[in-house]
Amino acid sequence: MTIAKLYKARWDVELFFKTIKQNLKIKKFLGTSVNAVKSQILVALIAYLLVQILRYQLRSNISIPDAMAVIGTLLLLKEPISRLLGDLPRTCRHPPSPQMQFKF
Numbered sequence: 001m002t003i004a005k006l007y008k009a010r011w012d013v014e015l016f017f018k019t020i021k022q023n024l025k026i027k028k029f030l031g032t033s034v035n036a037v038k039s040q041i042l043v044a045l046i047a048y049l050l051v052q053i054l055r056y057q058l059r060s061n062i063s064i065p066d067a068m069a070v071i072g073t074l075l076l077l078k079e080p081i082s083r084l085l086g087d088l089p090r091t092c093r094h095p096p097s098p099q100m101q102f103k104f
Helices: 003-023 034-057 064-074 081-085
Strands: none
Touching: 003 034, 034 064
8 A cells, every 4th residue: 555545544544533522422432342442332323323313303403412412411301302302393104003013
């Protein structure tokens, strides 16, 4: 590889970690093993995506950091998320069935 390609590859890694720190709010890794780091990144990514889905379903214009803060507060309160993020009308093409069904 040329020096330029190596630098570009390194830069991509730096941008990845910058994005993780800013968007996923990972300031430091709690473990040192590869599995621990991967698990922490995946959990943060899942939480981020769930907040994005929630914002989309509620058609909310609240920012991601504000939505994360509200949901963090919900861990202590007994309030519906829709009330805290804005009680906006929702539409559902396929309403969920009252019971989960697994098809094997």
